[in-house]
Amino acid sequence: MPRKNPNKGKDPWLPDPEFEALFSGRSGNDVNGLGETDERKPTHIFWLQKSHTGPFGDVQDAVVERHNSVPELDEVYRTAQRGPRLREPAAEKTQKSAAEFTDEIRNFALGHEADQVGFANIDPLWVYEGFEQELPRVVMMVVAMDHERSQHLPPTHEHPDWAHEVAVQYNRGARAAAYTAEHIRSLGYQAKPHAGPWVGTLNLIPAAIAAGLGELGKHGSMINREFGSSFRLAAVETDLPLESNSPDLFGADDFCTRCQICTNACPPQAISIEKQTVRGVDKWYVDFNKCIGYFNETYGCAICLAVCPWSTPGRAEGMAEKYTRVFLKDR
Ligand code: SF4
């Protein structure tokens, strides 16, 4: 039975017409494959890298320019320490079992700023259109965010705390990924790090779900059993032999079908109450065209992440225990 839309009849926040005009009638939802019933690789909208010149390059430039107009945000990326410059892999490969390498890499990453680590075999459907899969496996890392810094949401020019925290944690994820990649290369294997805010060649969310780091939430971001949605991802693609994890199911998806907190809280009403078909998969999906204007105006918004009950510090683990029992006991 379809659920009642809690925003029905309410006026959504509307974007600045000048910003909207940058889209020239193009739809980010079309690029994302909303409504497509066949599986396919994802397509970049933007954030591929700073010099991106794709069809949404002018939208990306506007977002970056606005973000960098806040001195603290400009500085935190410009002066960031994001890890070592990578050397070529060692000439000789260290020989160990996949189980031994898995333990070694997990401990190494946890000792180099990652808060959680998981492993997955890469599905070619996670690689963005225009790129080929280069390596067979991925080390996925979670870096937690300081939820206390979400007091002033959405971020403003005067109170950009959350946007600053995003940058700080992306930089931490970049260091965790770079040092881990450097270590893997010292063992004689290939390693390619990924860290935000720029998207690389691999879609990190399905990789992180496969690596057991959380479930997809209605707000289109992940929910982790310890940090809720207050975290960022980083990754290292590699050919090092590793043991894969399984997805971690703890009832978050079922909880989302009964919860509408983020849908209610989203000013442009971008969060659908029902799953939608995106590139052949039924899943939670946020309307890109509606979100991006508010996201731009507010230096990254994040209201949906902060209001999610799983994100309240100290709450997710108890919820995971309870909703595993409630929703998953018979599966
Ligand atoms: S980031 Fe803001 S605008 Fe975008 S979906 Fe979340 S609450 Fe809505």
Ligand code: SF4
């Ligand atoms: S606020 Fe509710 S519906 Fe939205 S992601 Fe969190 S649990 Fe799911």
